[in-house]
Amino acid sequence: MSNHLLSLTTFLPILGVLLLLFIPKDSKGVLRGVALAVTVVTFLVSLPILTGFQTNAEFQFLENVPWIAAGPFVMRYNVGIDGISLWLVILTTFIMPLAVLSTWTAVEEKVKEYMICLLLLETGMLGAFISLDLFLFYIFWEVMLIPMYFIIGIWGGKNKIYAAVKFFIYTMVGSLLMLVALIFLYFKGLDAGFSNFGLLQFFDLRLDPATQTWLFLAFALAFAIKVPMFPLHTWLPDAHTEAPTAGSVILAAILLKMGTYGYVRFALPLFPDAAHRFTPLIATLAVIGIIYAALVAMVQEDVKKLVAYSSVAHLGFVMLGVFAFNTQGITGGMLQMLNHGVSTGALFLIVGFIYERRHTRLITDFGGLSKQMPIFATIFMIVTLSSIGLPGTNGFVGEFLILLGSFESSLRWWAVVASSGVILSAVYMLWMFQRVMFGELDNPKNQTLSDLNAREIAIMLPLLALIFIMGVYPNPFIEKMDPAVQKLVAQTKPLGMSARQMPAMQMQGLPAGHPAIPGMAVPAVEQATPAVADPNEVK
């Protein structure tokens, strides 16, 4: 049974969909209850994955069965997780029940279809994280797109059609390019004697620089749109603002991670040389994103848009860390992905709470809410602080490791500029918090607001707990992902290491002249592990 744990987790929501189909559309309570139950069960089923995961660099819970064979194209149902995808799977199953709960009362129209969309989305996201077959990944990648399109387009706000179409087309452009690149890559693989789309074998395929460049660009563009990176980010504020709360939460917490995960899982290890070549460009865009999004967030009038722009800034940090190509940078990037899921997810929930009460998100409509809603105020404050990366909360650990890692790599000056983002994030978040929560409670409409109810508090509590746990005791998270990160660092070492990059490698405690090993994928893992050295032993 445990061999099929991943599949079970991934397809449980689909079973839920089947169940929902048999429930009359007017029994909204039942529909909601069933959807919630399905997501909760999915989460519970995913927990043995976490506990059963062995802390090493291997892919685990593997399942590999024939699926489609059409002429030269052989696709297999090939899934498995390592330390990198493990946490994203858990994050997904963890966020989904909260998302279902978040629009418990806000969505009254077409509840049945809404819940079906959410569950389909969950399967799509989980599938994308566990796929070890390029084609399977692509399928899941596209499967995610459609429910999200409907969630924004049907249950969204005033401008929902524009936002939904923009979201769809932006993502589609990238996906199609990725599809072309994927097929091209597959033929390269056939030439090298591969017989299917299995991802792991492609890591050993060291393509020539020109091919790598083109393929990398295609993949990178698709992922960059999803992240989103400056200047491809403009779909995000619209999509976030129009989407219902659950949509925003899922979008921020998980869908965006698809982009950064794509880099970590595909673009970097498949095309390491090209990735290195484009590092200055991508790091520059990431840093521009951090500063740019912060400045734009500062002047937003709509709370939700402000949070959306803050997402762009946070994801800029993730990209910077990933492209540092060293342990701290990538670990920080991975942690920040999780942190962002927790903190920004929580922020969208919070925005949802007040929107549901006041049907406005304009900052100027609020003020002095602290007096009226003390519990809300406390929770909002904690989440705000986590978003600006205050030490003791989750946001800090990720941000710090990212900056440290990129500072040690060739991206030193990028790290310096990015560090100033810590100032700006404090400016826009605290200013918003002040205008919404502090001051006189002078708007009569705000004077009758009720504080959070039990359901809302129940949604927030797990997130608050994670904010502190990941901030104070992040080591369990780091330990599980560490071997996979080390492996990635080894995999992405450039072949012709230039003199400039040498010190960056030495810093990792790896032997400097160490040749990049093409067959790094599975057997050579042990070579990467001794990089963890106790600094105190050095002296």
Added chain:
Amino acid sequence: MFDNVWLIPLFPFIGFLINGLLGKKIKNETVIGGIGALAVLCSFLVSCKTILALLSLPGEERVANVKVFTWITSGSFNADIAFLIDPLSCVMIMIVTGVGFLIHVYSIGYMHGEEGFYRFFSYLNLFMFSMLLLVLGNNLLLMFVGWEGVGLCSYLLIGYYFHKKSAGDAGKKAFVMNRVGDFGFLLGTFTLYWYMGQAHNVWTIKFTDLAANSHLLPTGGIVTAITLCFFLGATGKSAQIPLYTWLPDAMEGPTPVSALIHAATMVTAGVYMIGRMNYLFIRSPETLMVVAVVGGCTALFAATIGTAQNDIKRVLAYSTVSQLGYMFLAMGTGAFAAGIFHLMTHAFFKACLFLGSGAVIHSMHHALHHVHSHDDAQDMRNMGGLRSKMPLTFLTFLLATIAIAGIPGFSGFFSKDEILWQAFSNPHHGDLNYLLWGMGALAAGLTAFYMFRLVFMTFFGECRITPKAKDHLHESPMVIVIPLIVLAALSVVGGYIGLPKVIGELFGGIPNYFEHYLEPVFKYSEEYMAQHAAHAAEHSATLEWGLMGLSVLVALVGITIAFTMYVKNTELPKRFVATFPALHRAVYNKWYIDELYDYLFVNPCKALGRFLWKGFDVVVVDGVVNGVANVVMAFSGVFRYMQSGYIYNYAWSMAFGVVVILGYYVFK
């Protein structure tokens, strides 16, 4: 033997949790305040035990790392939750918990009847927790946790009266300016870690390891960059030029907060940090000079502003900025022990002054409230003659004022004089020393002037509120007065543990206990100095006595002028204002620095944000996106006529095609 030091930060944290989570239900002020104060008292007792244990060890063994658990490990990077016990951290925990406890007790009386009483005490305990982490953290990252944590508590407590816009603004300003400093702190940490690692394969952020390996570092160069980054952090937290403007605004917070956070403890964190990393700073003559000059300038500059403020707390706030300047002046001249000594005496007398002003405001507020007057309870122009109404407050306030003014025999005299002497005689800055000493001495005169101006305006002369309100003025309850008395006593005698050498010799060779006690912490700097720095010119004891006399004289002149202007001839200030209106306006408006910052940084940032949003995002990027969409739409608008569904349209195109193809073959 230091196994239970983790209790020191833990007690306030428990207090924070109890009051924060249950305070609203407890309601009873005595219980809430009691829990808050008790938590700090427990920390204080453990701190006492710790310092006694430390003192029982021989000098060179007085350092210990106490690890609690591993916090972050990633590659070669490692940071523990672990505490560092050494003379410096011990003196700091004594000040923080000792003064902190007194202020907690005082707060029970001061905050009586305030809405959110429990919130106040939970924040205050959280602050104690963070501050203790800051001073006890054994590595840069844990120190940074405390560093940001105290910033957060400062933000929360400044904004305690959050319904007031000014309070919210002040809190945000404090946090953001501190973050500018934190940016420096982070960069310093990165650079230090990276440099030590790649150049010497020492991957560490642990203070004891850094100190032990500090001989690997060069003089100047990269060390200058690192220390300047850290110093930027210090200017934010300790309100030095250019990041000092948040501190006067921070007076929006309740007065005990001003005493605890914005005078005695948090704002001295920058000084502590330099002391903690003295072995780095001593290796960069350039940074030392910057520190000394910034400190000296801040001491003088803030003192000038202090002379023209009418809000009693604002005068004290500028005074704090100025006194912190003295501490940095000391650090910048390599006189680390003197800086820490002034940190301690300042904690005593400035806490006493703030709490005293709090008692005055409290009393004024009640009196004005009784007669339904909306006059400002903090404006000294409304006060006067309070001496007879609040004798104990007056007496303690006066003692602390004499201490800060630098009158011989009081604590401030010893510490300030040591700093001035070091500024004059240190071997680092050559002829700049005269300027440094001059700025310090002039600031001392101004300090004496504005502090006695404050005393005279508040406690002397005629009471300027209505007689009816005057009848309601009264001395504060014991819970407020007792902390004042303790602090006043410390302000008087606290200086005797650090007698300057010449004075000690006069009384039969009494050593400077304080400097001796801190010696193990600063030994790396001492060793470095012995090898590298130019030897200090020999100065005679006569010169030291002479300079001491001069600084006392300057202080006395300041007091005399204050007496003349605010007691004898109260028309003088008005005449002065009339004669130099522009100067007065500039000083009164704090030299327009806030306006300048708004103009230079705040407004351009907002304008840029707006431009990027409305200009770039909406016009350029979305312009391209929507443009592409429109082009596609336009094309498809044309092409859709090709599939109209009418047979005759298709027939026409077929015929047209036939004609074209035939034509092609015919005319080929």
